[in-house]
Amino acid sequence: MGILVDENTKVVVQGITGKEGAFHTKQMILYGTNIVAGVTPGKGGEMLEGVPVLNRVKDAVNSYDANVSCIFVPPPFAADAMLEAADAGIKVIVCITEGIPTIDMIKVVRYIRKCGAVLIGPNTPGIISPGKTKVGIMPGPIHKEGGIGVISRSGTLTYEVVDQLTRAGFGQSTCIGLGGDPIVGASFIDHLKRFKNDKQTNGVVLIGEIGGTAEEEAAEYIEGEFGKPVVAFIAGQTAPPGRRMGHAGAIISGGKGKASDKINALKSHGIAVALDLGRLGKTAKGVFS
Amino acid sequence: MKIHEFQAKDLFRNAGIPVPKGNVAATPEEAVEIAKTLDGPPWVVKAQIHAGGRGKGGGVKVVKSIEEVKKAAEDILSKPLVTHQTGPAGQKVRNLLIEEGLDIEREFYLGIVIDRKLESPVMIFSQAGGMEIEEVSAKNPELVLFENIDITSGFMPYQARSFFYGIEPMLDKNVFRELSATMSKLYSLFMSNDCSLVEINPLVVTSSGKVVALDAKINFDDNALFRQKDIAKLHDSHEMDELEAEASKYSLNYIRLDGNIGAMVNGAGLAMATMDVIKLAGAEPANFLDVGGGATEEMVKNGLKIILTDKRVKAVLINIFGGIMRCDVLARGVVNAAKEVDIEVPLIVRLEGTNVEEGREILKNSDLDFSVAGDIEEAGGMVAKQVI
Numbered sequence: 001m002g003i004l005v006d007e008n009t010k011v012v013v014q015g016i017t018g019k020e021g022a023f024h025t026k027q028m029i030l031y032g033t034n035i036v037a038g039v040t041p042g043k044g045g046e047m048l049e050g051v052p053v054l055n056r057v058k059d060a061v062n063s064y065d066a067n068v069s070c071i072f073v074p075p076p077f078a079a080d081a082m083l084e085a086a087d088a089g090i091k092v093i094v095c096i097t098e099g100i101p102t103i104d105m106i107k108v109v110r111y112i113r114k115c116g117a118v119l120i121g122p123n124t125p126g127i128i129s130p131g132k133t134k135v136g137i138m139p140g141p142i143h144k145e146g147g148i149g150v151i152s153r154s155g156t157l158t159y160e161v162v163d164q165l166t167r168a169g170f171g172q173s174t175c176i177g178l179g180g181d182p183i184v185g186a187s188f189i190d191h192l193k194r195f196k197n198d199k200q201t202n203g204v205v206l207i208g209e210i211g212g213t214a215e216e217e218a219a220e221y222i223e224g225e226f227g228k229p230v231v232a233f234i235a236g237q238t239a240p241p242g243r244r245m246g247h248a249g250a251i252i253s254g255g256k257g258k259a260s261d262k263i264n265a266l267k268s269h270g271i272a273v274a275l276d277l278g279r280l281g282k283t284a285k286g287v288f289s
Numbered sequence: 290m291k292i293h294e295f296q297a298k299d300l301f302r303n304a305g306i307p308v309p310k311g312n313v314a315a316t317p318e319e320a321v322e323i324a325k326t327l328d329g330p331p332w333v334v335k336a337q338i339h340a341g342g343r344g345k346g347g348g349v350k351v352v353k354s355i356e357e358v359k360k361a362a363e364d365i366l367s368k369p370l371v372t373h374q375t376g377p378a379g380q381k382v383r384n385l386l387i388e389e390g391l392d393i394e395r396e397f398y399l400g401i402v403i404d405r406k407l408e409s410p411v412m413i414f415s416q417a418g419g420m421e422i423e424e425v426s427a428k429n430p431e432l433v434l435f436e437n438i439d440i441t442s443g444f445m446p447y448q449a450r451s452f453f454y455g456i457e458p459m460l461d462k463n464v465f466r467e468l469s470a471t472m473s474k475l476y477s478l479f480m481s482n483d484c485s486l487v488e489i490n491p492l493v494v495t496s497s498g499k500v501v502a503l504d505a506k507i508n509f510d511d512n513a514l515f516r517q518k519d520i521a522k523l524h525d526s527h528e529m530d531e532l533e534a535e536a537s538k539y540s541l542n543y544i545r546l547d548g549n550i551g552a553m554v555n556g557a558g559l560a561m562a563t564m565d566v567i568k569l570a571g572a573e574p575a576n577f578l579d580v581g582g583g584a585t586e587e588m589v590k591n592g593l594k595i596i597l598t599d600k601r602v603k604a605v606l607i608n609i610f611g612g613i614m615r616c617d618v619l620a621r622g623v624v625n626a627a628k629e630v631d632i633e634v635p636l637i638v639r640l641e642g643t644n645v646e647e648g649r650e651i652l653k654n655s656d657l658d659f660s661v662a663g664d665i666e667e668a669g670g671m672v673a674k675q676v677i
Contacts, residue, residue: 101513250558278664
């Protein structure tokens with residue numbers, strides 16, 4: 001159980017011969033992820049960390065049964081890489097790359113949905129189902145297998161939260177980074193629906209930040225349909241309007257996307273919000289125990 | 290990335306969107322020379338800074354004689370311009386746009402942004418031009434019209450019609466045609482230049498029935514600048530805070546804020562959350578600084594030096610959750626920074642994650658004077674104690 005990735009996941013790493021791709025391929029293998037192939041156009045035939053390097057994603061699907069892609073391709077070529085994966089029939093595409101133009105993403109998300117695939121990211125740490133598989137760049141050892149689902153718009157902030165959960169005695173079913181960009185492949189609600197049907201998941205921690213209205217929409221869904229306990233945290237209570245806070249998607253514009261609006265929306269829908277990051281583990285204990 | 294009005298108007302002109310005749314001046318004398326070549330009176334003297342609210346702040350003047358052009362130019366160039374977006378210190382004005390004045394009959398608002406929820410560009414049109422669109426939208430939402438644009442088909446004629454049949458009074462046929470053409474051109478400009486926002490406020494109809502963009506605002510998607518080389522050249526580093534400009538040289542995400550607690554964090558989300566922790570503990574963050582997921586020793590060193598350059602900083606909190614970034618790299622960067630600058634304020638360090646033991650060891654074995662926080666909650670308390 002867990003969602004989207006598990007012990008049956010067979011990963012193809014796109015951009016496997018690059019610095020990041022090679023490093024994290026090794027880390028994923030150390031965690032126990034089954035990486036069946038890598039793709040770098042022009043480098044087909046090489047081997048890396050015992051993994052065959054191919055020229056095309058469809059070869060990884062046809063010859064090695066790859067069913068999940070993990071993308072480390074640089075921004076100018078990332079849209080192309082995501083579309084290639086979708087076209088090859090990959091159903092879960094995880095794009096780690098940061099810095100992809102927004103207009104490229106408008107085109108990509110449309111096509112990926114048409115193919116019936118799920119896109120995680122871009123600009124995400126990836127997805128991990130602890131004890132089963134890790135598809136991404138998060139530090140493996142802070143995770144523990146268990147019953148809490150984690151959905152986040154952030155990277156290192158998610159590590160902080162997962163670490164507190166693990167220390168408080170709450171393992172995780174699956175942890176997903178939605179991605180820090182304005183346009184990403186899936187929303188909180190898309191994954192909440194999956195967690196709702198997942199037997200391993202007893203509750204969810206939702207980590208949002210300023211910008212957009214994804215948290216407000218999730219709040220409404222949770223109260224109306226979700227049916228499992230949720231703890232939320234929103235980063236950026238002190239962020240000034242009009243400034244992009246690192247993530248391209250983290251910006252308060254036109255008076256919209258403020259942390260206070262999100263916190264109020266979550267609370268008004270009866271969701272527990274941890275206001276202080278330092279006390280998130282304790283808040284989780286109160287709600288999940 | 291933001292650009293100046295005169296740069297945006299150059300792009301408009303090249304895209305076939307009509308703008309008033311005018312030119313850029315850096316001195317009152319140049320302003321006068323330009324005014325003499327334009328039809329007038331009246332003339333318009335406009336301060337060129339990125340911040341909004343220039344009109345209310347006294348940065349836009351309509352004048353009726355050449356002498357007044359000179360006086361207005363001297364006046365605006367003499368002191369920093371303060372608007373609701375510049376902060377109390379204001380922004381130094383380096384350039385003026387001198388334009389011919391127009392005889393205005395109607396004012397509209399026209400803009401395009403990316404709607405995150407719809408995952409597409411959205412065109413916004415309003416007959417309440419010349420006012421803050423956020424204000425109009427709050428008070429009279431029925432006056433703000435939206436058209437969601439499908440990027441495979443582009444902006445369609447029916448969408449222009451949908452706008453024009455939604456306003457009172459109806460437009461003259463020729464004006465309708467010109468406005469419609471302006472909308473299509475603006476959409477093409479938005480897409481081909483990787484914009485994140487374009488705004489014409491006001492877009493006017495003159496008494497002779499011409500459609501003209503009286504103002505122009507364009508923001509670009511920073512992620513796309515690698516393929517928009519001509520646009521990237523329009524960047525004006527004078528508009529950035531000095532320390533922010535310095536930080537950008539080292540690919541550091543640094544934003545200066547009003548408080549006195551310096552903060553260095555890896556990752557944007559954790560950096561924002563750390564600022565919040567500082568605030569909740571009763572202190573105020575002096576900056577946002579994300580050294581990034583894969584920061585090097587050099588980046589850490591430069592980041593810390595930039596924080597310490599800010600003389601308002603009374604204490605520094607370093608909060609690192611090592612993932613890709615290793616705690617030993619952070620520690621070496623901090624130790625190196627201490628060799629190059631005197632650290633005269635208390636330094637509080639919270640390290641967790643990859644290679645944490647090694648990182649702590651490096652810090653302990655250096656001559657550095659610092660305190661260790663066990664977790665983020667404790668870190669907030671320790672920092673606040675330094676300034677409260």
